[in-house]
Amino acid sequence: MRLKKAQKEALLQWIAEGLMSDEINVRAASFEPAFQVTRQNVDQYRKRHAIQIDELRKKSEYEALNAGLAIVAVRVRRLQELARIVEKDLFSGERETIWLPQVKSIGSGLNAQIVDYEEFNRSEFETYRGILDDIARETGGRGQKVDIRNLDLSSLTDEQLERLSKGEDLYAVLAGKGTG
Numbered sequence: 001m002r003l004k005k006a007q008k009e010a011l012l013q014w015i016a017e018g019l020m021s022d023e024i025n026v027r028a029a030s031f032e033p034a035f036q037v038t039r040q041n042v043d044q045y046r047k048r049h050a051i052q053i054d055e056l057r058k059k060s061e062y063e064a065l066n067a068g069l070a071i072v073a074v075r076v077r078r079l080q081e082l083a084r085i086v087e088k089d090l091f092s093g094e095r096e097t098i099w100l101p102q103v104k105s106i107g108s109g110l111n112a113q114i115v116d117y118e119e120f121n122r123s124e125f126e127t128y129r130g131i132l133d134d135i136a137r138e139t140g141g142r143g144q145k146v147d148i149r150n151l152d153l154s155s156l157t158d159e160q161l162e163r164l165s166k167g168e169d170l171y172a173v174l175a176g177k178g179t180g
Contacts, residue, residue, distance in 0.1 A: 007035050012049055015042060016056035072138055079135045086128045 003011065010031060014024045021039040028035045046053065068074060090098065099118040106113050156164075156173075163173045 003035060004033075007031065007033075011037065011042075011045060012053060013056060015045055015049075016053045016060060076135055076138045079131055079138065083128065083131045083135065086124060086131065090124060090128060 007028070010028070011024065014027060019027070021037055021042045024042060025036050028037065098121055100121050102117050102119045104115045104117065106115055151174075153161075160173050164170060
């Protein structure tokens with residue numbers, strides 16, 4: 001079967017995404033007009049258009065790394081928006097956000113009693129703290145811990161050993177911060 005230009009372009013894009021022939025055929029079935037390829041067709045396209053596929057793959061990776069949630073600033077902005085929503089709920093001054101009304105039935109049958117009580121809204125506070133922690137990590141406010149008990153000193157560079165011998169902080173040396 002001879003593919004039309006749009007079909008060829010779609011096929012090359014799907015090959016660049018790393019799809020196999022059966023996965024390509026699933027997508028190609030909903031393509032307008034629909035088409036089908038064999039494994040040999042896909043292998044032939046991979047060989048014949050290797051440079052073009054590599055360029056498409058690089059472009060796709062670049063776009064993925066430089067768009068949407070891949071960008072730290074975007075993730076931080078979204079976390080801040082989420083934090084504002086939770087803050088508004090938690091700090092609105094309404095008792096219902098901190099203490100949630102609950103109802104419990106005690107006993108059964110004729111002796112059953114309904115009891116109203118309030119329960120601390122632990123999950124929303126934990127969510128809020130988690131959001132703040134995520135923001136701190138994204139912005140570098142949380143340092144990574146290094147277990148020095150398992151540190152292989154032979155893996156340190158001469159520069160790192162020199163910095164340590166001058167009294168520089170081990171964690172700063174391992175993180176690549178400070179003078180150097």
